[in-house]
Amino acid sequence: MKNRIFSILCQNAPGVMMRITRVFTRRQINIDSITVGIEPSGLARIILMFKADDKHTELLRHILLKLEPIEAVEVIEPEDSVVREVALIKTNPLPPDQHWRIVEQIERAGGKIIDSREGAIIAEISGEHDQIERLLRSLGPEVLREVARSGQVYISREF
Amino acid sequence: MAEMTGAKAVWECLKAEGVKHVFGIPGGAIISTYDALYGETEITHILTRHEQAAAHAADGYARASGRPGVCMTTSGPGATNLVTGILNAYMDSSPVIAISGQVSTTAIGTDAFQEADMLSLMLPITKHNFIVHRIEELPEVFRMAFAIATTGRPGPVHIDLPKDVQLSKAELEIPAKVEYRKPLKLDPTPSEVTRAVELLVHARQPVIYAGGGVIWSGASPELIELAELLQAPVTTSLLGKGAIPEDHPLALGMLGMHGRMVANLAVTECDLLFAVGVRFSDRATGDVHHFAPRAKVVHIDIDAAEIGKNVRVDHAIVADAKRALRAIIEALKQHLRKGRTSEWLERVNSLRRNLAPRMDYDDVPIKPQRAIKEIMEVAGPDAIITTEVGQCQMWAAHFYRVRRPRHFISSGGLGTMGFGFPAAIGAKVACPDHPVIDIAGDGSFLMNSQELATAVENDIPVVVCIFNNSYLGMVKQWQDLFFGKRRSQTYLGKTPDFAKLAQAYGAWGDRASKPSEIGPKLREAMESGKPAVLDIVVDPDEHVLPMVPAGGRLDEPILT
Known part of the structure; x- marks a missing residue:
């Protein structure tokens, strides 16, 4: 459907x-x-x-x-509108080498690091639903401790 | 502006709406509103014996009069007892205003004594519901409640009224009128009318299918005019009974599971089904895939959400039934050639002759068909008939020829046993000059028989004709037909003696065991000037036939 x-x-x-x-x-x-x-x-x-x-x-x-x-x-209609979603991500404490790899991965996906303590990271990413899904999948449940998502917001492209 | 309590403002608002009668029962959380009623002369309060009956009475009042019916209860159990009655009104689009007390705003959510979350409970079963948080909101809420209940497709509105709001005082002005906010399309567009006329003009075998919407919009004259202009036969839903006089030569009677065979066959054979103010209930359509299989379907309804909900529609008009029919009649007058439907009418009339239901049984125990015939003859065209639910209801729906709109009041969508008697009380209060007769079953009547006290104490002379077969008859019928005659838990026994029960309440009561007794005893009951119960002992093995099994085809009924 x-x-x-x-x-x-x-x-x-x-x-x-x-x-x-x-x-x-x-x-x-x-x-x-x-x-x-x-x-x-x-x-x-x-x-x-x-x-x-x-x-x-x-x-x-x-x-x-x-x-x-x-x-x-x-x-x-999704094709006639601008769609965005925000996800806030918290990771588990990560060993230093993995920590930097994850930071890079998040930033490459368009995300931003908000805070970091004892190897754990809080980051935000906004964008289209699939873009966020891809990042979350690539990080995986081993890395992710908690995810808060805004749900999708839309605005029509008509002026 | 005048300083008054919330309790006083309630009655001022009701008076501003022209309310003359309120059905209800007081209690702790509504006591101050009842205190403000003390000495009030413009509004008569009818004290029922159960809150469900207050809701049904308000519903019956609304259906008989066309004006909103009002009921009032306390919080908690008083308010929850309204639930069945309010859903009943919602399913059948009846404008009921239900007011219940609530615990104080400071106590809401604390599980206070007699607290119930009525906002949540009433939400899915009303057209809209309110809780009044501050006295200043009260006048606007009340006026808006009436506007919502009566605008567009009618329906019930519930107002939850916390105790402290009733007690507090403020400078209030009762607004003369509130504007209903939501946009409403009442008139058909010219192109909608043109297309409908095109379909009507080309139809050789049209059937008009009229429902409760015709009655609520006062469109009976237009319905009859259109039928006569087109020479098209008319069938109705249960709630549409009386939209066209059922002794009119073009009237086919009710459609559906327990509809007239001629109506069911005509709809199956028609090439155009012109549906007005109906919602295509499953009880009317049977198997939707074989419903009016050869027909183009035109659907006129004021509620856009009904279009295409249950059956496919070829042409929809979202509009008030009366205005749409008027526009179509005017446009048709320019178009129509006469005599296009004469062959079709011959076919329908020959079906009607061959399938005429038999009513003149002399058997003892009495055949219910004969009982309907006797009641119909004594009651006359002025009588308002209410029904309980089950076999008694379907015998009335199938056999009773209703002559006027608002003269047949029955629980259609919800099928609420116990509806007919309190609804009759409401109808009689609304229309005191009309005889009001509840066609009841022994099972249904016992679900609200305590209202005999209400009828006697308030001098409301309605007549209950109990079709007493000692069974929950319709369930028994399904057990006989579909469950190998295993009559599980449907036998009610011979108690009580209904005549004596009525007499114990101070009402008139008697029993008819032979067909010849019904007429004279009913006449006596009606002339007694008292609330009356006529216990008619009917054949316990009689089924309501023909019957289209649930989900079956209208042209494949069970006949014997």
Whole structure:
């Protein structure tokens, strides 16, 4: 099934997220990624990623539009938009030779070292989903101690 | 602006909405709102004996009158008892305003006495729900609740009202009107109308399929006008019963699992299915892959989320049923040549003649078909019929010819046993000049029979006709048909004596054991001026037939 992205403009109030997520839960659709930001208008923008067929996507959009706190639901096509994700990485303490190899590997992938103590590293990387996936895979579970990811945010390329 | 408590503001808001009746039960967390009701003369409160009945009564009130029904309870168990009733209203798109008390804002989340997380519990089963955190929000919330419940596709709204908000005081102004915020498409576009007319003009074998949306938008006159203009037969969903008088020559009766054979066959054979204000419930369509297999499908509905949800649609119009039908009628008048459907009508009428359901049984124990016939004759076209759920409901739906919109009130989507009696009480409060009759089963009636006390104490003379077969009849029917007649846990026995039960509450009660007794005794019940229970002893082995098995094809019913 295809990856789908909704950009939902809604009121920034308690319970709104629950109203939205239950629409997916009830239909046994997993939300792969969800991010929330507050727009200058004071409304919240929720970027939500899931997998569904065309029929369900349209149905979900209409059901979401019926919710009182929702102002708009935009279907985002990944190819027509800018997509970014941020990952924060913490490694296990690493012996000196491996430490420097990992630092180089992170920097080559576009990442940035934020902090380092007793051989362990905290780094950030931002970019497209696959770029982050590649780095995390190449570092592997032996090196990685903890990863915090933002989920994907999108903005349409239309001006 | 005037200084008032939140409790007082509740009633001021309800009065501003024109509310005349509230169904409910007080308790600790709503006591101050009930205190503010004391001495109130513009609103009548009807004290039910269970909160579920308050919700069903408000629902019945809304369906009979077209105006929102209001129910009120305390927090915790009082509020959770509303859940079934509110979901029932939600499934059938009925505008109910449910208000329940809540523990004080400072106590929420502490597992305080009679605290329930009603915001979460009501969220998936209402059109929208609120919790009022500050007294200043209260007037806006109440007015918005009514706007949401009644705008577009109707539905229930719940308001959770913490105790301290009811008690606090503020300078408040009850807004004269609130604007509903969300965009709403009520009118069809010209191109939507043109395409619909094109399809209608080219159809040789059209069937109109009307649902509850026609009734809520007041589109019955347009429905009948369109049917007559096209000379197209009309079938309805359960909730659409009465949208066209069922003694109209073009009316086919209800569609679906327990629908009329003529309706099911006409839909199977039609070349155009013109659906208005329906949601294509599985109980109406059967196997969707063999539903109206030769037809192009036009679907008019005010809720865009219904389009294409259950069946494929060739042409959709998101609009109010009345406005869409009016626009289509006006456009059709320019187009139509007469007599295009005469062959089709001949076919449908010959099906109808050959498949006419039989009702004139003289058997003892009484055949339920005969009981419906007797009730129909005594009740007259003014009577509002409510039903419980199960065999009694489907006998009523299949055989009872409803003559007017809002005169048949039944739990469609949720199928809630115990709905019919409190809904009848609500309908009678809304329409005191109409006879109101609940067609009940012995199983369903016992689920809310305590409301006899409500009906007697408040002098609400509704008549309950119990189709007493000593079984949970519809489950028994499925056991007989699909589970090798293994009647597991469906026999209810002979208790109670319903006539005596009614009399114990101070209501009229009697029993009919022979067909000839039903008419006179029902007349006596209706003329008693009291709430009444007529216990009709029916054949325990009778099934509701024909029946399309769940997921089966409409043209392949079980006949015997």
